[in-house]
Amino acid sequence: MAGPEIKAPPFRDIPTIPALIPGAMAASKPYVANQKVQEGIGFRGELAENWQELAIEKMGDLLGKYRSLKVYMDSCVHCGACTDKCHYFIGTGDPKNMPVARQELMRSVYRRYFTLPGKLFPSLVGAKDLTKEVLDDWYSYFWQCSECRRCSLFCPYGIDTAEVTMAARAIMDHIGLGQKYSNEILAKVNKIGNNLGLPGPALEDTLQGLEEDVKEETGVDVKFPLDVKGADVLLITPSADFFAEPHIDSLIGYAKVFHAAGISWTLSSYASEAGNFGLFNGSYEMMQKVAMRIRDSALELGVKRIVVGECGHAWRVAYAFWNTLTGLGGGGTDPFSIELQKQLDPTFRQPSHICEVTWDLIQQGKLKFDKSANDHRTITFHDSCNVARASRMGDSPGGQFDIPRNIIKAVANNYVEMEKSTVREKTFCCGGGGGVLTDDLLDIRVKGALPRMEALKQVSDHDGVNFMATICAICKAQFTKVLPYYGFNMRVVGGVHQLVSTAIKLGDEQ
Amino acid sequence: MTAATYFFAILFYAATALLVVGLIYKIADFARTPAPLLIPTTPAPTTTGGVVFRMFREVALFESLFKSNLWIWAFGWMFHMGLFLVLARHLRYFTEPVWTWVALIQPFGLYAGFAMAAGLAGLWARRFLVERIRYISTPSDHLMLALLLGIAATGLLMKFVMHTDIVAVKTFFLGLMRFDIQPLPEHPGLYIHLGLVAILMIVFPISKLLHAPGVFFSPSRNQADNPREARHLAPWAAKLDAK
């Protein structure tokens, strides 16, 4: 990429709040999606001539459909509590990366077109016309938000900037200003079934290769089944698990867990993707379309249980939205949901996270480990935002924090927690979530990782931590890329099931 | 009766009408707009009872604010609790006989006026002193604080320096409530106090003061975390099913 060299900001000694540097990141803009991509997923090919009119119309539409947006637009008191909570603000000092200022990009337009004071006295209440300059700011700064919800945790009204960002992106898509990276992925998943555009036969080859690798390493026939009708479990996992490092080691871990517990399972070539970029773009319809592939696959294969692999936003969509979008879950009394309920086994949580599966099996004594196999590692755990602040595991609130940690402690001896203001629900985003995991946004990705890197640095200096486990495909990809900028080896990041894979005893080899 | 009496009588009828109609409209609008997806900020309570408790902590203690910024919490909580006591104390102007609990809290109300003013002053100082908050402040943010501080200052002035005939004030307001206009005491402090209060009532439904009803409608705080147990479907979204 052209432009100045990308460098990590220096570590702060005592984490201080940065001074404001207005405009520091104004030039950060992702590539725009081209006409073919846009039209392929049903949007305008390029910025429409009457874009302003269309944008206001779309905003009105969204305000009528989403209570979150309407209440959040009206309720912010500019108290400032959220101003220092965003990793992108901490890493850049750009005031427009303060969550309230990011919201204000939309709120100022909302006031101008939808409220009386904004129509009468715009400058008094900070209302603004939707000009080309404002749109430029939208495109810059709504693509510097990873929709991580950290600001929402700290706002006295729970105002979630992620919701505002999603709405802004939906509006920009609508007027023909889409982001290349996300929209290309949406095009691929709609056409081929996964975000990487990996077709069925290629997937089959990959899985066969994995079976051979595992056989060579362990001497055990661990299977990676694909499209097996009548299997008990359908595993839906991010497609990065099929080929990217270190993701693939977690996939091997899931397979070993199913093998050791004697659970019959399968992957699906039609629904070979847990990720759902419809979420990032704030499109309900798109999100539903992507999720429907999973419903269809489950019905087709006749499985009894659906399990989701290590992926943060995918788990949010699965846990919190699948029931709504596809009727996959309990409680629905309409024919649409009942069709699935008749087939899925209600004694299991539907859907389950792979960590819930593994932890349940550990508690039932069905898995055995050689913990010392992980002794070369001193491990810490990075909570991924969508798991931490937008979902749950297990039966009580906070299970999403305890279950992965419990698993790590069950399979390894050396565990260290990072600084407590950076873990559990207060966790900092990796810097690459929410649709910004693209090289054209590398600068903001590197800078946004600063708070997490500082916390990691601390435990790596003091406690010798050399492995940061996480359960998100985006976190893994992002850290692999940015760790070197902060002086770490990129192999420091890995999956929880990678650790499981290292320590698990496969039963048949004793 | 003075012209001022008629002026304030009309002003308060108008302000009350705008406040009530505006708030009902806004609240109905919030309530009518569907929340299509479950988006509570987790960890979140899994039951309705749990949600009520969470909301209570947010409204009474400003729990999230406490976790995020102690200065804003201290000033903000002091202001709001002061405001709450002051308003409760003011109920004596509108009730005859005065409700027992209103009578009982009268002594506390005194300090509440000062707490409210001090909290407001602290919040206002932050708008000048903290660079980040200065950046996000609009003129209306300053005006809102000035308005409330003006109300508090004139109230305290009447209480401690230039007394007014509060029995006559009460007669005036009880009269308004029965559409029987009674004379309002001639008192500049009172005029300013009441004038600013009327402005506050008028701007309430069209300003950020909507945070008061808004907090109860915020999906990230008022939803139970039970998506696997119950199907949550908005009417417009239900139409997309099974296509």
Ligand code: HEM
């Ligand atoms: C359900 C009732 C209410 C709740 C839960 C609530 C909560 C809050 C919170 C958490 C803040 C942010 C912190 C702060 O600056 O104090 C705030 C700000 C504010 N509230 Fe309220 N409030 C309520 C009712 C009211 C009412 C009735 C008024 C006015 C008549 C009011 C006026 C204000 C003002 C002016 C601010 C902004 C202060 C500033 O400029 O920093 N609030 N409120």
Ligand code: HEM
């Ligand atoms: C129609 C409504 C109102 C009327 C008739 C009214 C009238 C009065 C009067 C007569 C006093 C003097 C009390 C005394 O001398 O003992 C007073 C005090 C005060 N008022 Fe109001 N007021 C009204 C609304 C408000 C509102 C909405 C606020 C706050 C936002 C407020 C804040 C205060 C404060 C802080 C004091 C001084 C402390 C106290 O006596 O509680 N008033 N008010």
Ligand code: SF4
């Ligand atoms: S959602 Fe996350 S990235 Fe977006 S403004 Fe809030 S803290 Fe920043």
Ligand code: SF4
């Ligand atoms: S914490 Fe909430 S109310 Fe306060 S400025 Fe931020 S978004 Fe607005």
